[in-house]
Amino acid sequence: MAPVLQSSQPWVEKYRPKQVKDVAHQDEVVRVLTNTLETGSCPHMLFYGPPGTGKTTTALAIAHQLFGPELYKSRVLELNASDDRGINVVRTKIKDFAAVAVGSGQRHSGYPCPPYKIIVLDEADSMTEDAQNALRRTMETYSKVTRFFFICNYISRIIEPLASRCAKFRFKPLSEEIMSSRILYICKEEGLHLDSEATATLSSISQGDLRRAITYLQSAARLFGSSISSKDLISVSGVIPAEVVQALLAACKSGNFDLANKEVNNFIAEGYPASQMLSQLLEAIVEADDISDEQKARISKKLGEADKFLVDGADEYLQLLDVASCTMRALCNMPEEFSYES
Amino acid sequence: MLWVDKYRPKTLDQIMVHEEVAQNLKKLVSEQDCPHLLFYGPPGSGKKTLIMALLRQMFGTGAEKVKVENRTWKVDAGSRSIDIELTTLSSANHIELSPGDAGFQDRYIVQEIIKEMAKNRPIDTKGKKGFKVLVLNEVDKLSKEAQHSLRRTMEKYSAYCRLILCCNSSSRVTEAIRSRCLNVRINAPSEEQIVKVLEFIGKKEGLQIPAGFAARIAEKSNRNLRRAILTFETCRVQQYPFTSKQTIPPMDWEEYISEIASDIMKEQSPKRLFQVRGKLYELLINCIPPEIILKRLLYELLRKLDAELKHDVCHWAAYYEHRMRLGQKAIFHLEAFVAKFMSIYKAFLIATFG
Numbered sequence: 001m002a003p004v005l006q007s008s009q010p011w012v013e014k015y016r017p018k019q020v021k022d023v024a025h026q027d028e029v030v031r032v033l034t035n036t037l038e039t040g041s042c043p044h045m046l047f048y049g050p051p052g053t054g055k056t057t058t059a060l061a062i063a064h065q066l067f068g069p070e071l072y073k074s075r076v077l078e079l080n081a082s083d084d085r086g087i088n089v090v091r092t093k094i095k096d097f098a099a100v101a102v103g104s105g106q107r108h109s110g111y112p113c114p115p116y117k118i119i120v121l122d123e124a125d126s127m128t129e130d131a132q133n134a135l136r137r138t139m140e141t142y143s144k145v146t147r148f149f150f151i152c153n154y155i156s157r158i159i160e161p162l163a164s165r166c167a168k169f170r171f172k173p174l175s176e177e178i179m180s181s182r183i184l185y186i187c188k189e190e191g192l193h194l195d196s197e198a199t200a201t202l203s204s205i206s207q208g209d210l211r212r213a214i215t216y217l218q219s220a221a222r223l224f225g226s227s228i229s230s231k232d233l234i235s236v237s238g239v240i241p242a243e244v245v246q247a248l249l250a251a252c253k254s255g256n257f258d259l260a261n262k263e264v265n266n267f268i269a270e271g272y273p274a275s276q277m278l279s280q281l282l283e284a285i286v287e288a289d290d291i292s293d294e295q296k297a298r299i300s301k302k303l304g305e306a307d308k309f310l311v312d313g314a315d316e317y318l319q320l321l322d323v324a325s326c327t328m329r330a331l332c333n334m335p336e337e338f339s340y341e342s
Numbered sequence: 343m344l345w346v347d348k349y350r351p352k353t354l355d356q357i358m359v360h361e362e363v364a365q366n367l368k369k370l371v372s373e374q375d376c377p378h379l380l381f382y383g384p385p386g387s388g389k390k391t392l393i394m395a396l397l398r399q400m401f402g403t404g405a406e407k408v409k410v411e412n413r414t415w416k417v418d419a420g421s422r423s424i425d426i427e428l429t430t431l432s433s434a435n436h437i438e439l440s441p442g443d444a445g446f447q448d449r450y451i452v453q454e455i456i457k458e459m460a461k462n463r464p465i466d467t468k469g470k471k472g473f474k475v476l477v478l479n480e481v482d483k484l485s486k487e488a489q490h491s492l493r494r495t496m497e498k499y500s501a502y503c504r505l506i507l508c509c510n511s512s513s514r515v516t517e518a519i520r521s522r523c524l525n526v527r528i529n530a531p532s533e534e535q536i537v538k539v540l541e542f543i544g545k546k547e548g549l550q551i552p553a554g555f556a557a558r559i560a561e562k563s564n565r566n567l568r569r570a571i572l573t574f575e576t577c578r579v580q581q582y583p584f585t586s587k588q589t590i591p592p593m594d595w596e597e598y599i600s601e602i603a604s605d606i607m608k609e610q611s612p613k614r615l616f617q618v619r620g621k622l623y624e625l626l627i628n629c630i631p632p633e634i635i636l637k638r639l640l641y642e643l644l645r646k647l648d649a650e651l652k653h654d655v656c657h658w659a660a661y662y663e664h665r666m667r668l669g670q671k672a673i674f675h676l677e678a679f680v681a682k683f684m685s686i687y688k689a690f691l692i693a694t695f696g
Contacts, residue, residue, distance in 0.1 A: 212521065215521060219377070219524045219525070222370055222377060222524065223366050223369070223370055223524065224366065225369065235527070236524070236525065237525075238512065238520070238525050238527065256649075257649050257652045257653065258649075261644065268384060269384055269529065269530040269564075269565045270527075270529040270530070271382060271383035271384055271387065271527050271528055271529045271530065272527070273382070273511060273512040273513045274511065274513050275513035276513070306660075309660070309664045310513055310514075312664060312667055312668060313514060313667045314660070314663055314664040314667050315633050315637065315660075315663050315667075316511050316513065317637065318636075318637065318640070318656070318659055318660040318663045319660050319664075321656050321659075321660065322656055322657050322659075322660035322661075325652070325653040325656050325657060326653075326657070328653070329653055334653075
């Protein structure tokens, strides 16, 4: 096997914090876990929050810090959504692993090594309800020797019995300052030049998701070399420039159907993804001051429908045209119902 | 050889339309490494040309020696094994295929072929690259399951192979895949760029192009470069030397649809609907994709309508296209759209003229 080239390692992995105390912005969790490191006692945990806020990082870091590289393999079981995780896996693999007894707690080459194992279930919200139910008893039976870490985006998808057995921690989206300080650190390490405008753009387009920000940064660095402007970042991220969204909105405000049609045609020819347009259009409309609440509601409803249709595989041009026409009717106060329906 | 193929740029340096993208790609592969790539853009914008040029840049002229193979895979799917047949284009360093052709079995194809590539890798002599490239066309047609299994495979085998994905609309590619690739947006060339390319071809062929002629072709082409070049060649066959008044032949199916549109406008009755249905069938038999028929029909109708009706009509077009996507038989939905249009238009006429 050829050695994996250094540059091919994603920066997301390269700059993943190795220790719990390096995890940014999640003070509560860090405090609890630092305590765990000292005493060695640890409840079942449930981490939830939006993507890219450090949930997996924290879970892996605490596991590494507790057991060290030698024992890690035998003490930690990591399962994520891409592994098969039906009810059979819960009944066999997880149960077998959970049932194994471990030696009493002695410090092992500088690591605390408490007398239990850890099972990390990443993306637990994609587990079926049956599989989650099967876990309930397992969790209690083997609670002496096993701790479970659940990681998920939506806590509502975890069944109540499981959630009540865990200590819950919410991971907050990262604030812009923390994002930019982390981005600047990576830029320094990688020898990149980012002006302040580009940093601000990067923080805003990634919307509190640090992983996405780092991925964009790496793509831009690969494509455009070491000095990156905010325009480069936008082109890599697939975000539609604000002018394009405004142009479509202006065309809708004008009340001229043919103008809107032309804008939509142009938009499709430029190759932007329509689903992205819908979310950016929503943002622009919600934030606009000169649109009444009723108009906003009408447009938002249409946007939601169109998004669903796009997911079903409908044609981008037709859906976007429909959205544009509905937006225009809302903005120009034309009636919502069609006049000539029989 | 058609001009489209004859004048297709072979290297990244020859590319005329997306020069900036081409230069960036060249920089990208010069460092002996390349991330997974996702190219997206409207048809005829040059995605494929860029990919071929990129492969040549990576592997030298060897990438051009392709062979077409019709292969059969035996796949174990749980309890039974299925045979899947698919046409692939391959060279020593890359394999190209359209997994969408396998229908709902596309999931197995993607996994199987990537595993196979991982097994027989090119040997790493004299610092050559130790990976192969898999080019997947039309990933937007892949089923959701296939895309999910792709995301795992992409990470697992990233040391052995690089994926180049190519699609029209990136909305239909899942976020998980998009975030693992370097996304490259290819926009459709502007009309000036098309004119430039046409003039370049004209010069190479030694043709005299009257002023404004190329611009007219470009305008008709809808910013689709492939179509512009094809039309240009058609004009050359029909009449040479060119005159500035020469008509540019429209596609026959487009003319046919515009005929249907004027039929619908003239009379709204069940009898007319029946006639239109026959014409729609004619188009479908000739392999015109139903969504293209619907879009073109909408375009023709919008041109003839009053402004207040346009909103209704475009809403219903979007509505029936969505239904068509969910359903099985396209003709029902096309016909439903026509019937809906007739009813709206009739109501409008009665309301206006009594």
